[in-house]
Amino acid sequence: MKNSKIINTVLILSIVFIPAAYLAIAAVLITNIFKNDLSVFSKIRSNKLLLSMFIVIVIVTFFSELWYVSLLFSIPILLSLYFSAYISLYIKERNLESVLKVIYIVSIAVFSIGLIQYISPSFNIPLKWIDSNNYNITKRIYSTFFNPNIYGFYISAIMIISSVEIENKTKNKTLSKITIILGLMNLILTFSRTSWLALCVTFVVAGFLLDYKFLKYAAIVSISILLFDNILSTGRANPIKAAHDSGFLYRIEIWKASLKIFKDYPITGIGFGTLFDYISSYSDTISAYVEHNHNIYIQVAVDMGIIGLILAIYTIKRIYMFIKRRLQNNKHDKIAVITAMIVIMTSIHGIADSIIFTYQMILITAFYGGILIGIEGNKS
Numbered sequence: 001m002k003n004s005k006i007i008n009t010v011l012i013l014s015i016v017f018i019p020a021a022y023l024a025i026a027a028v029l030i031t032n033i034f035k036n037d038l039s040v041f042s043k044i045r046s047n048k049l050l051l052s053m054f055i056v057i058v059i060v061t062f063f064s065e066l067w068y069v070s071l072l073f074s075i076p077i078l079l080s081l082y083f084s085a086y087i088s089l090y091i092k093e094r095n096l097e098s099v100l101k102v103i104y105i106v107s108i109a110v111f112s113i114g115l116i117q118y119i120s121p122s123f124n125i126p127l128k129w130i131d132s133n134n135y136n137i138t139k140r141i142y143s144t145f146f147n148p149n150i151y152g153f154y155i156s157a158i159m160i161i162s163s164v165e166i167e168n169k170t171k172n173k174t175l176s177k178i179t180i181i182l183g184l185m186n187l188i189l190t191f192s193r194t195s196w197l198a199l200c201v202t203f204v205v206a207g208f209l210l211d212y213k214f215l216k217y218a219a220i221v222s223i224s225i226l227l228f229d230n231i232l233s234t235g236r237a238n239p240i241k242a243a244h245d246s247g248f249l250y251r252i253e254i255w256k257a258s259l260k261i262f263k264d265y266p267i268t269g270i271g272f273g274t275l276f277d278y279i280s281s282y283s284d285t286i287s288a289y290v291e292h293n294h295n296i297y298i299q300v301a302v303d304m305g306i307i308g309l310i311l312a313i314y315t316i317k318r319i320y321m322f323i324k325r326r327l328q329n330n331k332h333d334k335i336a337v338i339t340a341m342i343v344i345m346t347s348i349h350g351i352a353d354s355i356i357f358t359y360q361m362i363l364i365t366a367f368y369g370g371i372l373i374g375i376e377g378n379k380s
Contacts, residue, residue: 003086003089003090004090004095006024006028007086007087007090007091007099008099008102009024010024010025010028010083010363010367011099011102011103011106011367012102012106014360014363014364014367015103015106015107015110015144015154015364016106016109016110016144017144018359018360018363021363022076022079022359022363025079025080025082025083025363026079028083028086029079029082039089040082040085040086040089041085043085043086043088043089044081044082044085047085047088047373049314049315049318049373050081050084050085050373052311052314053081053311053315054078054081056304056307056308056311057074057077057078057081057272059268059307060074060268060269060271060272060303060304060305060307060308061074061271061272063267063268063271064268064269064270064271064272064274065270065271065274066270066271066274066277067271069271069272069273069274069277070271070272070273070274072273073271073272073273073274074272076359076362076363077272077362079363080362080363080365080366081366083363083366083367083370084366084367084369084370084373085370085373086370087366087367087370087371087373087374088370088371088373088374089374090374091370091371091374092374092375093335093374093375096335096371097170097171097172099371100161100165100170100172101172101175103158103161104162104172104175104176104178104179105175107158107179107182107183108175108178108179108182110143110144111143111155111179111182111183111185111186112182113143113144114141114142114143114151114186114189114190115141115182115185115186115189117139117141117142117143118139118141118189123139123141124139125139125140125142125148135191135234135235135236136232136233136234136235137191137232137234137236139189140189140190140191140192141186141189141190142190143186145360146358146360148190148191148192149190149192149194149195149353149355150355150358150360150361151186151190151192152187152190152192152194152195152196153192153195153198153349153353153355153356153361154361154364155183155186155187155190155195156187156195156198156199156202156345156349157342157345157364158179158180158183159179159180159183159184159187159199159217159221160199160202160338160341160342160345161176161338162176162177162179162180162183163176163180163203163214163217164334164337164338164341165334166180167211167213167214168332168334170334184220184221184224187199187221187225188224188225188228191234191236193236193237194349194352194353195349196221196225196237197348198345198346198348198349199221199345200218200221200222200225201218201344201348202341202344202345202348203215203217203218203221203341204218205344206337206340206341206344209340210331210337210340210341211332211337214341225237250286251294251295251352253283253285253286254279254283254286254290254293254294255293255294255295255298256283257279257282257283257286258275258279258282258293258295258298258299258301258302259298260282261275261278261279261282261302262298262301262302262305265302265305266305266306267305267306267307268304268305268306268307269301269302269303269304269305269308270302270303271303272303273291274303275290275291275292275293275302275303276289276290276291292354292357292358293354294352294353294354295350295351295352295353295354296346296350296351296353296354296356296357297350297351299354299357300312316343319339319343319372322336322339322372322376323336323339323340323343327340335372335375339372342368
């Protein structure tokens with residue numbers, strides 16, 4: 001019961017207020033050390049994936065020129081790794097319905113906050129998030145998340161979970177219906193084109209590869225976005241404008257500079273959170289503070305080098321084998337379908353953004369990863 005309360009508390013905090021979530025994990029870690037409870041460390045040591053992640057984090061930080069910066073930024077990653085192992089010990093497949101219920105309730109609250117933001121006359125966001133020269137928008141909601149793009153990624157993941165739950169007619173079907181409706185409203189109001197596209201494509205791919213029923217979600221989401229964009233005349237869904245706006249051109253410059261950095265630091269990368277110190281030296285146009293690469297593939301290469309890319313390939317292979325085993329037993333397996341769709345969505349979304357490497361999403365991803373590791377058991 002105590003472990004369940006800890007897990008639910010951290011889950012809620014990771015969605016609502018991320019600093020408190022990390023402090024809570026640190027408290028659990030310190031408490032377990034003082035109690036000489038090393039079961040979580042034993043789990044990390046015995047699981048090849050978790051151990052590989054730990055080793056790569058240590059190596060990357062050790063060889064970083066700005067090791068002290070990388071060390072600082074690696075602390076939340078290590079805490080997330082610890083909590084992932086913690087979850088794998090205490091959450092079993094039979095507990096998933098109750099965990100999902102918590103996620104739905106918290107998400108409904110978060111989505112409500114997002115809608116309140118949009119109708120609030122006092123709500124303002126940085127002008128750089130709007131690009132008012134190209135688009136007819138004044139607000140982009142982000143609720144309890146750091147920015148609209150991170151929020152859009154989270155909404156997409158929750159909508160995927162909700163759609164699978166609805167089609168499986170689970171106990172949480174009513175909550176999942178409320179969640180997906182509010183989620184769609186919030187997704188539109190983030191005006192996050194990457195999230196829009198990634199979710200729609202994911203539903204299409206899932207419709208052809210997993211279950212044709214997901215095609216209706218692709219249609220509903222696409223039509224809703226295009227209709228809303230047309231009614232408000234925002235221009236946000238216009239692909240021609242997207243190809244010429246400042247955000248897209250800014251990303252291209254970052255990608256070009258990042259590839260140059262990778263060529264100079266190919267083995268272990270530059271370390272975590274250190275891009276800001278390198279980017280201006282490799283670009284003639286970028287002088288502002290840049291914290292991430294806006295592409296998960298490039299970010300892995302730049303931050304962790306070749307060893308990071310090898311780890312990423314190994315992780316994807318493990319996830320693929322997990323999905324394959326589950327679907328062979330049951331082609332409608334809820335966990336396998338959700339995991340496959342989230343992987344597809346992340347892969348598409350990651351082409352234009354590095355959302356999964358923001359510290360809020362790292363912890364949320366670690367939470368889900370811990371569940372999968374717990375289900376998989378001690379298989380290496």
